Amino acid sequence: MAEPNLAEKHVWTRGMRHLKKNDPALGKIISRLGPYEFRLDDDYYEALVGSIIFQQLAGVAARAILNRFKQIYDGKIPRPREYLDTEEKHLRASGLSPQKIRYIRDLSERIENGVLDLKRLSDLPSDEVVKELDEVKGIGRWTAEMFLIFVLGRTDVLPVDDLGLRKAAQKIYRLRKQPTKEKFEQLSKNWHPYCSIATLYLWRSQEKPQDPVKW
Template structure:
C-alpha cells in the first residue's frame, strides 16, 4: 500500500494584492495579463530542500516536462527529505527521467542539507545577494536555481531572473513583438516592475504556460 504523503499547505505572499495593483498601474502588458490569469497566485513552498530539488529538476526543460519528472521522482521515497533522497538508487532516479548530471546534483544537494553545511535557519534574515552566494557554491545550483529559490521558497518580492529563458521569451513576445531580447532590454522593461519583479515575472511565465509555474 502506498504511503500517504503529507501535503504542505501553501499560501500566497501577503504583498501579492499590493504588487498586482502597482503592476496594473505601471505596466501596459501586465494591465492586460493579470486580469486574464485570474484568481491565482504564486504559492510559497515551506520546505527549502524540496524547493531546491524541484528547481534542479526544472533546469533547461519546460514547465510541463519538469512537472512530469518531479511527479515520478517524488513517488520514489516515502517523503522528500535529504536523507530519503540519499537512500534512493541511481537507476530508479534515472528511470524517473533525471539525467545522470541531475542525479549527481540532487545527491550533492541532499548531502549539503544532511550534513548541516547550509545556514537554513538564517536565510530569512539574510539579504538576496548573500543567499545567492551561498547557494551557487553548491554543485548544480546555478544563479537561475538560486533565483527560483528566492522567489518560490523565500517569497522575495523583487527578484528578476534574467537567466530564465521563458521569462526572456515572454518579454520578447509581449513587449518586442517576438524580436530577440537582450538582458539590457529585459532590465529596461523591468524598471516599471520595481519593487515587484518577482510578481511580474510570475505573470509573464503564467501567460506562456498552461499550468502555474511551481518550483
C-alpha cells in the same frame, strides 16, 4: 520590520496596483488574467530537489521521473540522510541521470554536514541567498532566483536570464526581436519593488490556462 512577502494578499494588492499604474502594457495583462493563485513551497529541501529533477526536461517527463523517484521513499521526497543512504542503482532506475544524482547528493551532503543551513536562508538578503545556493552543484543563478520567488516569497526578483520571460516581454511590448538582458532590465525599471509579481504574470501570459507555472 519584516520584509514584504508574496504569501501576503495585501502585498499582491499593492503590487498589482503599482504595476498597473507604472506600466500600462503590463497592466492590461494583469487585468485580463485576473488574480494570481500563489502558494509558497514550505519545504526548502524538497523544492530544491524538485528543481534539480525538472532541469532541462519537459514537464511530463520530469513529473514521471519525480513520481518514480518518490516511489522509492513511499511516495515522498526523502530527507537528506535518507537520500544519501540510498543505493545508486535504485536512483538510476527511477530515471535520474548520473549527473542529477550527483547534484542531489552534493546538496544533501552540504545539509548533513552543516555547510548549508537552509532555514538560515530566509534571514539573508536575496543576493546572499543566490550566492549560498550557487555553491551547490547543479544549482545556478536561475534556480536560486526561483527559490527566492517560490519558496522565500521575495517580491523583487527579476530573472533576466529566463528566455521565456524575455519572449513574453517581446510579445507584450511588440518588439521586433527578443530583448537582450540589458533591454529587458530597461523595460522593467518601473516594476520595482514588485518584479516578482511582474515576472509571474509574464510567465502566465505565455501559458495555456490548464498549465500552471512549474519550476
